[in-house]
Amino acid sequence: MKRFIGFIKKEFYHIFRDRRSLFILFGMPIAQILLFGFAITNEINNVDIAILDHSKDTTTEEIINKIAASKYFSIKQMVTREADIASVFQKGQVKAVLNFEKDFSKNLIKDHKATIQIITDATDPNTANTITNYISAILQQYQKELNKDITIAYQIIPQTRMVYNPELKSVYMFVPGVMTIILMLVSAMMTSISITREKELGTMEILLVSPLKPFQVIIGKVFPYIFLSIINAVVIVMLSIFIFNMPVQGSLFLLGLESVLFIITSLALGILISTISATQQTAMMISLMGLMLPVILLSGFIFPISSMPMPLQIISNIIPAKWFIIILKAIMLKGVGLQFIWKETLILLGMTVFFIALSVKKYKIRLE
Amino acid sequence: MNNVIQVEGLTKMFGDFTAVNAITFEVEKGEIFGFLGANGAGKTTAIKMLIGISNPTSGKATVAGFDVLTNPEDIKKNIGYMSQKFALYDDLTVKENITFFGGIYGLSRKKIKEKSEALIKELGLENVASQLVGSLPLGWKQKLSFSVSLIHDPKIVFLDEPTGGVDPITRRQFWEMIYKAANQGTTVFVTTHYMDEAEYCDRVSIMVNGKIEALDTPKKLKEQFQAESMNDVFLKLARG
Numbered sequence: 001m002k003r004f005i006g007f008i009k010k011e012f013y014h015i016f017r018d019r020r021s022l023f024i025l026f027g028m029p030i031a032q033i034l035l036f037g038f039a040i041t042n043e044i045n046n047v048d049i050a051i052l053d054h055s056k057d058t059t060t061e062e063i064i065n066k067i068a069a070s071k072y073f074s075i076k077q078m079v080t081r082e083a084d085i086a087s088v089f090q091k092g093q094v095k096a097v098l099n100f101e102k103d104f105s106k107n108l109i110k111d112h113k114a115t116i117q118i119i120t121d122a123t124d125p126n127t128a129n130t131i132t133n134y135i136s137a138i139l140q141q142y143q144k145e146l147n148k149d150i151t152i153a154y155q156i157i158p159q160t161r162m163v164y165n166p167e168l169k170s171v172y173m174f175v176p177g178v179m180t181i182i183l184m185l186v187s188a189m190m191t192s193i194s195i196t197r198e199k200e201l202g203t204m205e206i207l208l209v210s211p212l213k214p215f216q217v218i219i220g221k222v223f224p225y226i227f228l229s230i231i232n233a234v235v236i237v238m239l240s241i242f243i244f245n246m247p248v249q250g251s252l253f254l255l256g257l258e259s260v261l262f263i264i265t266s267l268a269l270g271i272l273i274s275t276i277s278a279t280q281q282t283a284m285m286i287s288l289m290g291l292m293l294p295v296i297l298l299s300g301f302i303f304p305i306s307s308m309p310m311p312l313q314i315i316s317n318i319i320p321a322k323w324f325i326i327i328l329k330a331i332m333l334k335g336v337g338l339q340f341i342w343k344e345t346l347i348l349l350g351m352t353v354f355f356i357a358l359s360v361k362k363y364k365i366r367l368e
Numbered sequence: 369m370n371n372v373i374q375v376e377g378l379t380k381m382f383g384d385f386t387a388v389n390a391i392t393f394e395v396e397k398g399e400i401f402g403f404l405g406a407n408g409a410g411k412t413t414a415i416k417m418l419i420g421i422s423n424p425t426s427g428k429a430t431v432a433g434f435d436v437l438t439n440p441e442d443i444k445k446n447i448g449y450m451s452q453k454f455a456l457y458d459d460l461t462v463k464e465n466i467t468f469f470g471g472i473y474g475l476s477r478k479k480i481k482e483k484s485e486a487l488i489k490e491l492g493l494e495n496v497a498s499q500l501v502g503s504l505p506l507g508w509k510q511k512l513s514f515s516v517s518l519i520h521d522p523k524i525v526f527l528d529e530p531t532g533g534v535d536p537i538t539r540r541q542f543w544e545m546i547y548k549a550a551n552q553g554t555t556v557f558v559t560t561h562y563m564d565e566a567e568y569c570d571r572v573s574i575m576v577n578g579k580i581e582a583l584d585t586p587k588k589l590k591e592q593f594q595a596e597s598m599n600d601v602f603l604k605l606a607r608g
Contacts, residue, residue, distance in 0.1 A: 006471030202453025
């Protein structure tokens with residue numbers, strides 16, 4: 001045990017004295033989560049919108065003033081004809097157009113109902129969604145003010161219509177995806193590099209000649225990364241909860257357990273990579289090409305698996321990250337328990353056992 | 369039974385290629401045994417079998433009284449090893465390196481402290497003890513590396529081309545350290561390219577294409593091959 005502690009101490013010296021590995025370990029996760037995080041942020045500021053006002057009465061004017069007064073929107077232009085809406089969007093000048101129906105004020109008083117159409121540019125689905133919500137909120141606020149003095153409630157009904165991408169898929173995909181990539185990167189790439197470094201420097205030979213057993217050497221090398229990966233996972237979850245208001249609906253405990261499982265899967269992959277590569281460069285290339293690319297492209301992180309061609313959908317099944325992303329999404333967004341994700345967990349567990357067995361076998365062959 | 373290394377018909381095959389072909393020899397306690405051969409003659413493969421990180425295809429060998437096939441773990445406790453590449457970590461300080469290697473050989477903290485002080489003093493590294501090993505000159509690293517391989521007082525120390533790439537003065541100093549270790553009863557098993565170093569050995573074996581073609585004291589080998597120096601002996605053998 002004392003030997004083991006000495007070994008781990010040495011591993012931490014390596015990690016903390018190498019600026020590059022430190023950056024990859026702690027800088028990357030934070031940088032990535034912030035980058036991706038701000039891409040999915042719910043905050044909008046000074047979004048340019050256009051207005052098509054068919055009635056031009058006091059009520060519409062008041063609403064327009066309210067919207068213009070908020071820090072979220074700035075009214076870029078007034079449109080006069082329905083036909084112009086498309087061209088405003090195409091020029092990319094505005095993100096949304098508010099279309100007040102004719103006789104807005106009159107309808108509101110007569111029928112207690114008036115209609116605004118909110119048309120948003122959903123090429124950026126998340127922003128479109130947010131804009132709609134914000135405008136609806138402003139309208140509701142206004143409605144409340146109106147109803148304060150009047151006994152019969154007036155109602156303004158926003159009708160929303162999203163153009164270009166009405167389904168708004170993969171919005172919250174980024175956090176689970178980034179978390180998956182980072183755990184994979186730290187666990188698999190960093191361990192494979194650190195093991196091959198010992199091979200390259202010739203120190204691995206010395207370790208193998210020492211009374212330490214090969215598996216002790218490997219566990220000693222891998223252990224610090226388990227620890228650091230867990231810290232990373234915690235940091236990522238905290239960032240997503242506190243900075244991006246990403247919900248974690250399910251159990252944090254289950255989330256932790258599943259993350260540890262995936263960390264071990266990745267470490268096993270890292271060990272496997274280190275057994276087949278002789279130099280740090282090779283290990284890095286194999287990690288990047290063999291792990292990162294499939295994780296980014298085929299795991300459903302950025303591109304939904306359901307819209308991939310059949311062969312790629314089949315290939316995606318052998319990528320551990322795909323299953324972990326499904327698990328993460330289920331726990332974080334849907335808030336489900338193990339009874340709904342035991343299948344994915346089992347697949348991940350099976351893969352882990354397979355990779356560990358394979359790398360133990362490979363490792364032995366190498367020692368021959 | 370004064371032989372600390374006993375090798376009989378030791379063979380290693382890689383597929384059809386015979387890297388080490390039925391070598392037989394023994395090494396006495398406290399001896400400096402030179403293990404010579406051209407590149408690719410099979411020296412490193414032979415050493416790897418003796419230090420228990422490679423299994424022989426056939427033949428028998430005992431090191432420090434333990435069988436390489438059945439007891440490699442016991443062998444590892446009793447030997448030191450310094451490879452052609454450096455055995456030290458560049459990003460650890462001199463002291464940390466010593467502590468680490470002492471630690472993996474299971475030395476107590478007190479023992480490590482004693483050893484490390486003695487070793488640093490002996491090598492004159494007091495001023496750089498807290499510096500990273502990477503900043504030291506090659507010759508110092510090599511001497512430190514040798515001392516570290518002796519930290520657990522092994523019965524036998526295996527040195528695989530320990531003096532590659534260092535200047536003659538450092539080589540000389542290195543050999544003084546080897547002599548000192550041998551005088552204290554450590555058996556030294558050393559491979560080298562430098563034929564002048566072969567003259568320093570008590571006995572020398574010369575490997576050609578996986579076989580041991582000559583084995584004796586340097587003096588007797590020179591007589592046997594009617595050569596002026598070990599260099600001539602080696603050339604005569606290698607050219608067949």
